[in-house]
Amino acid sequence: MKRVRAILALLLVTVAWGLTFPVQKVALSGSNPFFYNSFRFLIASSFTLLFFRKKPRWKEGLILGLFIGIGYATQTSGLKLTSSTKSGFITSLYVPFVPVFSFFIEKIRPSRLQILSFLLSILGLYLLSSPSADPFNLGDLLTLFCAIAFAIQIVLVTRYTNDKDCDEVGLLLPQFLLTALFNLFLAPLGGPVGFKWSYLFALLFTSILATVVAFWVQVKFQKDVGSNSAALIYTAEPVFASLFAFWLLAERVTSSQLVGMCILVAASILGNLKRG
Secondary structure, three states: OHHHHHHHHHHHHHHHHHHHHHHHHHHOOOOOHHHHHHHHHHHHHHHHHHHOOOOOOHHHHHHHHHHHHHHHHHHHHHHOOOOHHHHHHHHHOHHHHHHHHHHHHOOOOOOHHHHHHHHHHHHHHHHHHOOOOOOOOHHHHHHHHHHHHHHHHHHHHHHHHOOOOOOHHHHHHHHHHHHHHHHHHHHHHOOOOOOOHHHHHHHHHHHHHHHHHHHHHHHHHHHHOOHHHHHHHOOHHHHHHHHHHHHHOOOOOOHHHHHHHHHHHHHHHHHOOOOO
């Protein structure tokens, strides 16, 4: 039951993360993405101080924040130089990167079912995002760094929270603060703020639900399933992102995207049938 509860909790996280895509797409049109990310994580830091009165784990939390900050910064920068479909696909490659870093950092080998699931996830992600065949460019390279940074963060969360002396909640504030400062430093490169009311709604939603709550669930429950299983659960994020975009933005879903969604769901279920 402990493992099932963790799987369900992490699945709810992917719902929140998936919803951020259409919400932010509307709010960030013509706005400074670095400034937005900085505000998002500053608000998240404030709520963390207000509701989680725990001693911060500065060393581990700042390391996590470094990789989150790199991930958001390179993803945002790369998106300006490549297409959104290629950005979505390359970012999602953090899923198959996780078992690689898990092997080197945690010394954990994925099970055969998980290896098959990771291979299926690459196919599903490709079909879902349908990236163009344009030549690999600087934007793609920056986005690849984003995927690597997110993969390392996932593995390190499992490693740190498995330490009996580590208070999971103490990891939140340091990583939020560093991510906010990282993006604030880059804000002059992002253009005008471009404030509007949808911007405020997106900030409140992403900072509270998709950041404070989602990251709290991650540090609380991810250790109960392990890095590899968690990565396969997170494959549901682009599925929910596509479904919410279809529902809220009336974006068209192609037959190949539907096949990709089905493959990702199958990969997630298959990879969690057995502990890796």
